[in-house]
Amino acid sequence: FNSSILLFFDKILKGEISSAFGLVRPPGHHSNRYKCAGFCIFNNIAIAAEYLFREKNVKKVAIFDWDCHHGNGTQDIFYDGSENGQLLFFSSHQDGRTIYPGTGFTNEIGSGKGEGHIINFPMAPSSGDDIIQLLYKEIAIPITNEFKPEFILISSGFDTHHTDRLTRMGWTIQ
Template identity: 70%
Template sequence: MTTGIVYDDIYLEHDIGTQLQHQESHERLIAIMDFLKQQHLLEDPNFKIIKPRKATLDQIKYVHQERLIKEIQEICDLSAKTRRLQAIDMDTVASPKTYEASLFSTGGNLQAIDEILNNNIKNAFALVRPPGHHSNSHRFAGFCIFNNIAVAAEYLFREKGIKKIVIVDWDCHHGNGTQDIFYQGPKSDSGELVIFNSHQDGRTLYPGSGFIDEVGSGKGEGRIINYPMPPGSADDVIPIYFNEIIAPICDEFKPEFILISAGFDTHWTDYTNMNWTYQAPANYLKKIKSMAQKYANERILITLEGGYELDKQARGVYNCLKVLNNEDDNLILEESRSSRTELLEYFNYKLIPALKEKLKPYWECF
């Protein structure tokens, strides 16, 4: 049983400064790789480094307007010529090599999919940057360039014959780009997609979306599921979401492939306001893995999104890799944290019933 780790130094060349200059610094990936080395994980034959390839422009165009590809090329050319970082929006910045790194970031995910479907590896974690989940078809945003997970989903539909995909996005920020792209369902006619988002409540954090009444429209109606978590929510709110919403829908939908947008910025020390430990994402992944084992021939691809406390996100990634490789009991643990009683009551007696009510017209399980 082998777990793939997509990585290449090209991802450091999207060089927007140290972490003091920009939160989404290349230092994030250096910290992760250093930690994996320190734990001797990269010497373990159960893990295999996957070298990324570039996504083709046709593949990027599965979900992005052509204009956007030209825009990022021009911005990077300008950055090279002026030898200065170039701003794309308030918080998204490009360096000379950002465009190339972005093609490899998306392509690294596609390479992992090929290796999974060819049975070279069982599952994979793509340690890539720039991240993708805030970018939509017509706009780069929130540190993101190409939407890696959205291209990956369309690639599975269009080039790999996969018909049913589940995307789980557990980054602390709502995956608004991915939601926008698929709001009316997949671009490909042959595919069916369900997106489960969990994130800090949009009234308290960027990008300010991801409420329970955002359920999709047209053929995507009922296929977008948002779980906004108020500040202070800890590890204990995830089993509620999984048991009450995700598991019943997966049992009805039966996904053939599961894609995960993994952010580690839910950690209690991160600049956001969640109260998760660094084992929380891994415990969430265990549950998702049970669905992949049941329906998707264990096929899971995780792609990296946010996470800004360098050592915490490194431990979070390490724990998820252990779970991918079925070493569920070999996690690095910190002291457990829990949500306040009133908060748990809000989830159990308000949010979950309201969410089920919204989803009832689309799912027999409710």
């Protein structure tokens, strides 16, 4: 885990900066509550969200996860909600029937306090920029605006690029 992210949060909450960009690799989105998975040891994005809830009294956080692979660990951690705040999780990824980890379907919506706060966008292989832009413009951004998070965290994978030789998405650098 990279503690510079926590420093960013502190500076934002004090009004010293309005936003921050931290490059933390890997995002850890395959690690769940009980185990490491998919080359991920710590779920950095989940740690960051819980830090905001527990230590900074933030009430609402949204996480956008875009990657060829579903953010199954992050989904697992927040599937039943957080005891400390409200979390909205979006994962846009290649259809789980065609790639690891085989999860991230539209019927996986959360339960208990998390019900309706898990939103998956499984996409067919070779889906391009037009699909992802439409999903975020027409669905993710309006839902996020209605949710009114105090922080938006991004778990960004790089394997959605059309030149990636191991996966099959069609995104460009747009």
